[in-house]
Amino acid sequence: MNENKILFNSGSLEEFSEEIGKLTNNDESKLKLGPDNADSGLAKLVLTLVELIRKLVEKQAMRRVDGGSLTDEEIERLGETLMNLELKMEELKEHFHLTDRDLNINLGPLGDLM
Amino acid sequence: MHDNVIDQSKDITILELLDRVLNKGVILTGDLVISVADIDLVYVGVKLMLSSVETMEQIKAGRAIIKE
Amino acid sequence: MEMMIYSILSTKGNPKNLVDLLIDIKGISEGVLSFVSFKDITAVVSAIKKNDINADRANAIIYAGIIEILTQRFTLLPVRYGSVMESTSAIIKMLERNYNEIQNNLQKVEDKWEFGLRIFCDSEKLKTELRAKSEADPQSQTIESTDSVYRDWVNRKLKEHRLEESLLTYIESIIAEIKVFLDSLNAVNKFKKMLTATTLLDAVFLLDKDQKDTSVYFIEDLQTKYPALTFVLTGPWPPYNFVEITIK
Numbered sequence: 001m002n003e004n005k006i007l008f009n010s011g012s013l014e015e016f017s018e019e020i021g022k023l024t025n026n027d028e029s030k031l032k033l034g035p036d037n038a039d040s041g042l043a044k045l046v047l048t049l050v051e052l053i054r055k056l057v058e059k060q061a062m063r064r065v066d067g068g069s070l071t072d073e074e075i076e077r078l079g080e081t082l083m084n085l086e087l088k089m090e091e092l093k094e095h096f097h098l099t100d101r102d103l104n105i106n107l108g109p110l111g112d113l114m
Numbered sequence: 115m116h117d118n119v120i121d122q123s124k125d126i127t128i129l130e131l132l133d134r135v136l137n138k139g140v141i142l143t144g145d146l147v148i149s150v151a152d153i154d155l156v157y158v159g160v161k162l163m164l165s166s167v168e169t170m171e172q173i174k175a176g177r178a179i180i181k182e
Numbered sequence: 183m184e185m186m187i188y189s190i191l192s193t194k195g196n197p198k199n200l201v202d203l204l205i206d207i208k209g210i211s212e213g214v215l216s217f218v219s220f221k222d223i224t225a226v227v228s229a230i231k232k233n234d235i236n237a238d239r240a241n242a243i244i245y246a247g248i249i250e251i252l253t254q255r256f257t258l259l260p261v262r263y264g265s266v267m268e269s270t271s272a273i274i275k276m277l278e279r280n281y282n283e284i285q286n287n288l289q290k291v292e293d294k295w296e297f298g299l300r301i302f303c304d305s306e307k308l309k310t311e312l313r314a315k316s317e318a319d320p321q322s323q324t325i326e327s328t329d330s331v332y333r334d335w336v337n338r339k340l341k342e343h344r345l346e347e348s349l350l351t352y353i354e355s356i357i358a359e360i361k362v363f364l365d366s367l368n369a370v371n372k373f374k375k376m377l378t379a380t381t382l383l384d385a386v387f388l389l390d391k392d393q394k395d396t397s398v399y400f401i402e403d404l405q406t407k408y409p410a411l412t413f414v415l416t417g418p419w420p421p422y423n424f425v426e427i428t429i430k
Contacts, residue, residue, distance in 0.1 A: 005127045005419065007394070008401045011302060011412030062343035065336060079332030082339070128243065130298060130416050135246040138422035139262040140287075142187065142276070142429050 043096045047089075048103045054089060058082055185218070185227040185273060186210060187265050189249050189420075191256040192288040193224045203255055207248060210241050215248070218270050220277035223284055226252060227273065230266060253420040257292045259284065259427075260420045280429045287425050290370075294388045295418030297397060301356070301383040302412040311410070312348045353382050356408065360385070363400050367393050372423060382411065386423040394418060 061078050064070055070078070093099065186209070209215045209228030218225045226248075242263050249260050267273050277284065328334065353375060364371050364387055371387035389397065394417070401415045 005130060005416045006414065007297070007398050007417055008405075008413060008415040009126075010405050011414065058339065059343065062340055065340055066343065075336055076330060076332055079330070079336040083332055083335045126414070127416070130419075131246050132239065132242055134419060134422040135242050135249070135260070135263045137262070138426065139260040140190065140265075140425050140427055140429055141262055142265040142267065 044098060044102060047092060047096065047098060050092075051089060051103050054085055058086075183229050183270075184231070184266050184268055185270065186213070186230040187261050187267060187273065188215070188226045188228070188245065189252055189258045189260050190277070190284055190288075191224045191226060191252065191258045192222065192285075192292070193219065193256070194222045203252070207251065209248065210245060218273045218277070220274050220281065223277055223281065223288070225273050225277060227270075249420050257288055258420065259287055259291070259425045260422050276429060283427060283429070287427060291388065291421040291424060293391055294421065295391050295394065296386055296388055296421045296423055297394070297415065297417035298419065299360070299383065299385045299387070299401070299416075300381060300414045302380050302414070303382050303410065305380060308352070308410065309345055309349060312352065313345055316344060316348055356404075356411075357383060359404070364389075367396065369393075370424060388421060388424050391418070 061082060065075055065078070093103075188209070207215050209230075211230060213228035213230055215226060215228050218227055245263050249258070252258055253260075267276065357373065357375065360383075361371070367389055369387045369389045371385060374384040375382070398415065401413050405411075405413050
């Protein structure tokens with residue numbers, strides 16, 4: 001099949017064929033749970049989920065702060081909790097040698113997008 | 115230079131094509147002897163695992179799941 | 183004899199075309215294409231040996247190529263690569279069992295093509311633009327910097343949050359424009375927004391065959407309106423994304 005299916009393309013083809021490749025069949029997000037790396041494979045899975053939840057909670061909290069319905073004290077406590085949560089996650093990521101990219105959480109704003 | 119552009123544009127076309135033919139379209143299940151598509155679906159079901167075309171080479175003979 | 187199924191065609195009043203069309207086309211692993219019909223629906227198949235299923239790029243492309251040829255002449259449902267059934271009679275039974283659902287889908291895609299639209303952006307550049315806009319906005323509340331490290335943290339996160347919200351609003355408005363256009367053409371569409379930091383939109387839509395040029399013009403206009411974004415329109419494709427049915 002030789003037909004070129006591109007009707008309109010204003011970008012650099014190289015840059016975007018890489019991006020499209022990522023969006024379709026993505027080797028990098030493959031999670032290998034073999035005997036050698038079962039531990040880190042499992043850690044990755046768990047941390048991905050925890051991080052997802054943490055980010056959702058953080059997002060929801062910011063919406064409320066932005067909405068102006070919280071008292072100063074509430075904001076202060078929220079900040080303390082969330083900041084510590086973020087620090088804890090950083091520690092865990094370091095411990096397991098995982099980056100944000102590994103956890104595949106760089107998906108843009110979370111929430112009701114997908 | 116001109117050739118380069120044409121090749122890359124073919125790359126996008128091929129990526130789009132493969133995405134469609136491997137991941138979309140009608141799915142047949144049930145009393146099948148083999149389905150490479152089924153194996154693909156096992157991976158997709160886990161969500162964190164997406165098979166690549168190159169990986170599918172491993173699915174060839176010997177590793178195919180035979181259903182009753 | 184195991185058969186690989188390429189697609190399911192509507193053959194209302196068209197039986198002669200089939201043979202003419204398929205005389206010279208080879209299938210996967212040099213198999214010969216043939217048809218298995220039940221009433222006015224036909225599966226295009228070729229014989230295949232179990233161990234011959236080469237799940238590789240080259241075969242998938244050949245397979246897709248066959249579907250492309252068929253789609254020029256018939257209304258069809260493309261079948262996912264790798265679908266095999268044990269015999270011709272099994273296929274006939276399958277067509278019979280699923281006749282209604284197949285017919286409904288064939289009707290849905292009759293005389294229509296699928297098109298794909300992706301919109302890419304340089305996320306950082308876009309955020310910088312939006313950040314500049316929001317800082318110039320007198321209405322945006324600023325929370326004063328305090329002695330509290332927690333409060334400062336919240337302030338920082340709040341700023342990021344607002345930036346993301348404005349990015350979202352920006353994307354929503356572009357998508358709304360696209361939706362209005364597609365509605366005017368009575369298109370069926372599927373959108374996935376903001377998949378990665380670079381991809382704003384990944385959409386497919388089903389249009390009448392003669393609306394291809396109109397879509398190209400529309401995207402050209404959008405590009406002029408949003409020069410910082412990159413639009414990639416592809417097609418016409420067989421309706422892969424609009425026949426996501428599972429057949430038993």
